[in-house]
Amino acid sequence: MANEIAILGAGMHPWGKWGHNFVEYGVAAAREALADAGVSWRDVGFVSGGATIRCGYPGYVAGATFAQALGWQGAEVNTSYAACASGSQALAAARNKILAGECEVALVVGADTTPKGFLAPAKGYRPEDPDWVRFYLGITNPTYFALYARRRMDLYGDTLDDFAAVKVKNSRIGSKNPRARYRKAFSAEDVAASAMVADPLRLMDICATSDGGAALIVSSLEYAKKIGKGNAPRVAAISTVTPTFASGVVEMPDIATDSAAAAGVEAQAYRASIPVKAYEEAGIGPEDVSLAEVYDLSTALELDWIEDLQLCPRGEAAGLLRAGDTAVGGRIPVNVSGGLACFGEAVPAQALAQVCELTWQLRGEAGDRQVEGATVGITANQGLFGHGSSVIVKK
Amino acid sequence: MSDKPLAPAIEGWYTLDAKPHLIGTRCKGCGTYFFPKQSHFCKNPDCESTDFEEVELSRTGAVWSYTNACYKPPEPYVAREPFEPYTIAAVQLEKEEMVVLGQVCEGVSVEDLKVGMTMELVLEPLHETDDDIKVTWKWRPLDQ
The missing domain is CATH 3.40.47.10 (Thiolase/Chalcone synthase)
Structure with a gap:
């Protein structure tokens, strides 16, 4: 099918409450996915990161953060925030890049270190923010x-x-x-x-909130065939x-x-x-x-x-x-x-x-x-x- | 609670009379209701109106669903010490065709509620500050 891309590799850092920096989890997941794909990090042309937004927390620069942590090699980057769908939106960005012919192989990665307890909004008196309003009135997830x-x-x-x-x-x-x-x-x-x-x-x-990281290496179908992975699962x-x-x-x-x-x-x-x-x-x-x-x-x-x-x-x-x-x-x-x-x-x-x-x-x-x-x-x-x-x- | 004056927890969201109403807006173009108030642009994708009137929403509706809160919520919620669980209802307003959440008045538990039963809007304290008692809207079974 014209709009399909290949999944060459998948990797995850185990989920838990490790309390480490989220970058560690993302790098571990990315390296596992690269090894699983048999693709060299230097061959990755696009890094698409799923982000979270938490005040005072730098997860929102996901694409660049992970590209730097893996070692700058010139790849283009993207950061997607779409709440729980952030990873899918990052995957969609990578698919678009590949189908547009602008890159052959992309890394899609997301990782998080979550705070304990309820996910709470920023403080202050902010009735224009629906998230603030519902917590103020006692309505949690x-x-x-x-x-x-x-x-x-x-x-x-x-x-x-x-x-x-x-x-x-x-x-x-x-x-x-x-x-x-x-x-x-x-x-x-x-x-x-x-x-x-x-x-x-x-x-x-x-469900609880956890620390964890997940990554995929995705590519064009042509590239997958070229490296002998023509039968890889497809998005x-x-x-x-x-x-x-x-x-x-x-x-x-x-x-x-x-x-x-x-x-x-x-x-x-x-x-x-x-x-x-x-x-x-x-x-x-x-x-x-x-x-x-x-x-x-x-x-x-x-x-x-x-x-x-x-x-x-x-x-x-x-x-x-x-x-x-x-x-x-x-x-x-x-x-x-x-x-x-x-x-x-x-x-x-x-x-x-x-x-x-x-x-x-x-x-x-x-x-x-x-x-x-x-x-x-x-x-x-x-x-x-x-x-x-x-x-x-x-x- | 003390004899401090009553004040709305959120200014301008509800009337403070004996039979209170939530205050919303209604789009003069398409008739869509909004709560919280919307007064600059209509969220109906087929309506380009920027003209709104402030309206009092129906003060009774039918229970869409209900639950309670057994754990103390984080800030900005101001919890009573010791924390006491409270009941919550989602109530469907017929004319407005919308569902509005809110706590249920004190003394009513989940065992007292059923989907479909009629509720009315009341005001009750949410928390106390140095100067006043902040009141909010809550739902109460109509026949109580």
Whole structure:
């Protein structure tokens, strides 16, 4: 396909709470990806970094920071901020550069060192900032996850046991992932015994924030063939669409949705719109997908994503889970990396980590986590300020 | 709480009378409501209006979803010591076709709420400063 690029290499620094400078994680991930690709750092013509923005924190110069840390060699650089979708936007920038014929090989990299506890806004009295407003009024990130979870219980009859089962599934497979931060197989009893954070979600239903780094080496298909990697997995689609007015679901960090009162305006669900462009671009449908890596900020949100990706009809994801269809060996395994449940969120690295997992799965190199015969994988994530992404990788 | 004067936690976002309303704006071009207020450009992609009127939003609506906060939020939230969990609701305003978040008034827990039940807007203290008691909007079950 004309718009495809090859994934030559993938690399990650293990997730954890290491407390080191984020540049270390990015360099480690980049070097692993370069070695995996068999590409020399000096052959990389473009460095595309995923960034985070945290006041007083220099993560936002990601492209140049990593290029300098790896040793200046003249490559062009780019820095992308798109909240949780930063990695996908950085990947899209690299794809554009390659497809435009301006470079053959690019490094895409994101890494983060996260502060402890809640991700909090800058201080002062700043009612013009929606993030400040909601924290001032006592509305944190778990509030939104819990509102969505409660809604699933009300609309579809999902239960606390279903949410716990997502955690049990992800922790079981994630315990086999050497790059994951949490590598213990938890039971439903463990989940039930954890503290309530935002009813109906408990501590073990909600993902932590972590340190970590992820990197990809991507190239034109011609270059891949030239170095004997013509069969490398390909990026078949990248969707980074923004929402469509009017938002029908109250989203972080907003205190209210848009109004859909004007003539001709309908309330829209953003999450469900993200993969639509990806499927169109790749020329495939949900029935072609072998596995999915989705943004399980909460256990219940994994179920929402399964429906947003159209892997089952709306409201039936818990049924899929109960039948074992979303576990390894099931019809459509979801989060076989262990997901955010086992990794914790390292914002600018997370979307790339999802693509790393798909790369290893499609190469048949995922070991104990391998989805047999995987040919197509899809990612999905969503973050603040109308950022979200979905990437399709295929053999 | 003391007998200090009451003051809005966020100036100009709600009326301070016995039956309070959130204060929004309405686009004179397409009729879209905005909360928080929008007064310079309309966010409807098919509307180029820059003309807005200030309006009081409906003070009742239906629960879209609800939860609570069992952990103390970080600043700028000013938590009571010791921290007491509070309930939160997302309430759908029918006329405005929008959902507005807010704390639920004291004494109402998640067990008392159901999706679809009718809520009304009230004012309650959010925190106290040296000079006054900051009040904010909260949702309360209508039949209480």
